[in-house]
Amino acid sequence: MIYLDYQATTPLAPEAREAMLRWLGGPDSDTFGNPHSPHRMGRMAAAAVEAAREQVAALFPPGGRVIFTSGGTEALNLALRGTTGDVLTFATEHAAVLDCARAVEAQARGFTVLPVLGDGRADCAALESAITPQTGVIAAMAVNNEIGVIHPLDAVAAAARQAGALLLVDAVQAAGKLAPPEGADLIAISAHKLHGPKGIGALWVRDGVSLAPLILGGGQEGGLRSGTLSPALCAGFGAAARIAGERREEDRAHLERLWNRARDAFAGWELNGSAVHRWHGNLNLRKQGLDVARLMSDCRTVMLAAGSACASGSGRPSHVLKAIGLADAEAKSSIRLGFGRYTTMADLEAAATAIITAAREQGI
Template sequence: MIYLDYQATTPLAPEARDAMLRWLGGPESETFGNPHSPHRMGRMAAAAVETARERVAALLPAGGKVIFTSGATEAINTVILGSTGDVVTFATEHAAVLDCRAAVEAQGRRFTVLPVAPDGRADLAALAAHVTPSTGLVAIMAVNNEIGVRNPLAPVVDIARRVGAKVLVDAVQAYGRVPVEVAADYIAISAHKMHGPKGIGALWVAEGAGIAPLLHGGGQEGGLRSGTLSPALAAGFGAAAQVAAEGLSEQMFHVEHLWTMARAAFAQWDVNGSVVDRWHGNLNIRRDGLDVARLMSDCRQVMFSAGSACASGSGRPSHVLRALGLSDQQAKSSIRLGFGRYTTAADLESAAAMINAAAREQGL
């Protein structure tokens, strides 16, 4: 099989797997301790968690703190529901942001969803027109999970600062792939999108950026996120972050090579979203009239997506593609190819040949 669905999840790095195994201790080991216990085994586990925290933080701006969570969805929900003031966001955001609308409005706060430009980037003029002194939070993606478009984060932060609003950046698709350099207040990330384990993510909180907790209990993670941490998951996350930090330039070069190959292989397809301002490990393309369900059936050996994995099976056209102005039919005639560190040129070449052959069988 050929895996081209890196936006949904990524293969676990061997280094992350090895780091996790040590902390999956059985009764004969000394590595199953609760990291919040004061005895020796607890302190050992806590040390592993703190080492992981430092490694995760090394890929984020200096001056903030990393709070481990169950994933980016929890991190995003914590910020949106724990903040004050009205919320402003964009139509192409992840469901973890957009589906907070009802909960925010139940708190008596406004939740405004702004349009994006035809290339998928945030509409800065719309943002400037809609933020007011009552705006408490602006939520925006760094890299879109469906179309790979990179948003202009610095101007968004500048606009938010004019009215005293804080900024939440969903950096799930950027972290570990490109440098995350933004003067935001909160940054949400996920381990399994960058070769770490599933079930753990993190929220980076800038110094002085207060927020109310979403979970209550033992007050772990600086009082913001209660619950017993998994040293194994944290260690795996930390190891994946360390590998990413050490090989970031090499990985970016590899992805650029794959992108060049993919663009040539699918030259007859239309690209959804900006071709320039995007992460080149994501190629979202369409052929008008394409039967994607048939295509996927004919290409069973290639793992790719007809849209966001978070909405798969819904039968609805992608809200991201609709936000670009595509018709329902155009959105349903689109596929997403995601590649990265462990994708080989031979894999991509073979997959492209299979997909193009299957499209030709449909007369396209």
């Protein structure tokens, strides 16, 4: 099988797997301790967690702390629901942000979804017009998970500073790939999107920013996220973060070669979203009249997406593609190809041949 769904999840890095194995801890080992216990085994596990925290912290700007969570969704929920003031965000954000609207409004706070431009980037004029003295948080993605578009975060950060609001950045698709966003107050990431394990993520909190916890109990993670941490997941996350930092330029150069080859292979297909302000590991394309369900059935050995992984199977057009102005038929004739570190050129070329052949068999 050929895996081209890197936006949904990424293969576990061998270094991350190796780091996790020690802390899985069988009955004959001394590595299964609870990291919140005061005895020697607990302190060993706690040391592993803190070492991983330092490795993950290297993905973020200086001047903040890392709170481990179960993933990007929990991190975004904690940031949105644990702050104060009205929320402004954009129509192409992940459901983990947009679906917080009801919970935020239940706190007697406003939640406003702003439009994006036709290329998928934030409409900064609309943002500036929507800011009020009650605005407390502005939430924006670094890289869109469906179309790979990079928001103008410098401009969004400037608007947040001028308003005295916090900037929350969803960096799930960007962490370990792009430089950490400057001017952010809160940054959410997920391990499994950068070759780490599933089930763990992090929220970076700038020094001086206060949050109310979502999960109550033992007071772990500085009182912000109660519950026993998994040393194995933390260790895997830390190793993946370290490797991402070490390989960032190498990975980027590999992606550029894959991107250029893919663009040549799919000449004549329409690109969804900006061709300039974009992460090149995400290729979201459409072909008029394409039956995507049939295409995916005919290309069973190619793992691709018909939209975002979170919305696949719903039967609804992608809210991201609708937000950039595509008609239902255009959105439903779109596919997303995601590639990365472990994608070979041979795999990409074989997948492109299979997809193009299947589309031609539909008369497309």
